[in-house]
Amino acid sequence: MGMLLTVSGPPGAGKSTSVQALAEAFELQHISGGDIFRELAAEAGMSTVEFNQHAETDDDIDRELDERLREIAITGDDILLESRLAGWLAGEEADIKLWLDAPLEVRAQRIAAREDKSLEIAKAETEARETSESQRYKEYYNIDIGDRSIYDIVLNTARWSETEVPNILIAAIHRYTVDDDEGKFAVEGIEYEF
Numbered sequence: 001m002g003m004l005l006t007v008s009g010p011p012g013a014g015k016s017t018s019v020q021a022l023a024e025a026f027e028l029q030h031i032s033g034g035d036i037f038r039e040l041a042a043e044a045g046m047s048t049v050e051f052n053q054h055a056e057t058d059d060d061i062d063r064e065l066d067e068r069l070r071e072i073a074i075t076g077d078d079i080l081l082e083s084r085l086a087g088w089l090a091g092e093e094a095d096i097k098l099w100l101d102a103p104l105e106v107r108a109q110r111i112a113a114r115e116d117k118s119l120e121i122a123k124a125e126t127e128a129r130e131t132s133e134s135q136r137y138k139e140y141y142n143i144d145i146g147d148r149s150i151y152d153i154v155l156n157t158a159r160w161s162e163t164e165v166p167n168i169l170i171a172a173i174h175r176y177t178v179d180d181d182e183g184k185f186a187v188e189g190i191e192y193e194f
Helices: 013-025 033-043 048-055 059-075 086-091 102-116 119-141 165-174
Strands: 002-010 029-032 079-082 097-102 153-156 183-186 190-194
Touching: 002 013, 002 153, 013 029, 013 165, 029 033, 033 079, 033 097, 048 059, 048 119, 059 079, 059 086, 059 119, 059 165, 079 086, 086 097, 097 119, 097 165, 102 119, 153 165
Parallel strands: 002 079, 002 097, 029 079, 097 153
Antiparallel strands: 183 190
């Protein structure tokens, strides 16, 4: 039986850097909700900002994306599933659920640098996107995205460097144990019974 790891968090939290390191460390296939969303936007001939705005009035977009991710969580083996709702969508199928975060100002600075835009624009767009997504998650699924109680690890990525964050997560996952008698999986030669 394979491992299912979920990584969630808001834009600019440092997920991209961490998921690459985690996928490599545990030999997991990385599936990104953002990549699937961008593919859907491209298919519709829209930018991601336009497509996100369109998704506010067309709930089929979110539902299609979420259904694809849920199906992957249910049927996939050795997967790292990354999306804002990955932990919620994977539910009990996930072995470990991670939430990465950072203060808005830090995240906006990262986004501004990455996307070559002003800090003010990055901050305004990030806040608008988060508000929009939060409302949709509540309306569609009755999910409070601010509820961190479903996650095994919640980490403020602003407190460590981008190379330290993956190391912290990898160390925590190596120490992960399962207390269930239905199967087992191995992490770098260490066999965990469950």
